[in-house]
Amino acid sequence: MKEYLKPCPFCGGEAKFGVTDHEGNDRDDEYENDPWSGLAFRILHIHEENEGCPIANYEIDGAAIGVYLYDSRKEAAEAWNKRQG
Numbered sequence: 118m119k120e121y122l123k124p125c126p127f128c129g130g131e132a133k134f135g136v137t138d139h140e141g142n143d144r145d146d147e148y149e150n151d152p153w154s155g156l157a158f159r160i161l162h163i164h165e166e167n168e169g170c171p172i173a174n175y176e177i178d179g180a181a182i183g184v185y186l187y188d189s190r191k192e193a194a195e196a197w198n199k200r201q202g
């Protein structure tokens with residue numbers, strides 16, 4: 118099942134899943150198929166794609182929203198979608 122991320126409540130822009138290892142190092146999507154160093158997820162909202170958004174972060178900084186790592190896409194999606202008013 119594909120988890121759904123709602124649009125950003127501030128700018129209406131797109132939020133994405135970021136794949137990381139258990140230490141929060143960024144990994145690409147393929148890593149998810151062979152997560153040899155642990156697997157976690159976070160929400161990305163990229164400033165370059167959503168200019169003017171108060172919560173977007175620069176891609177060079179990882180673009181992650183918050184510092185939390187989630188065990189699954191579902192958890193990450195629930196945390197993000199909960200932000201909606």
Ligand SMILES: [Zn+2]
Nearest residue numbers: 125127128170
């Ligand atoms: Zn936004």
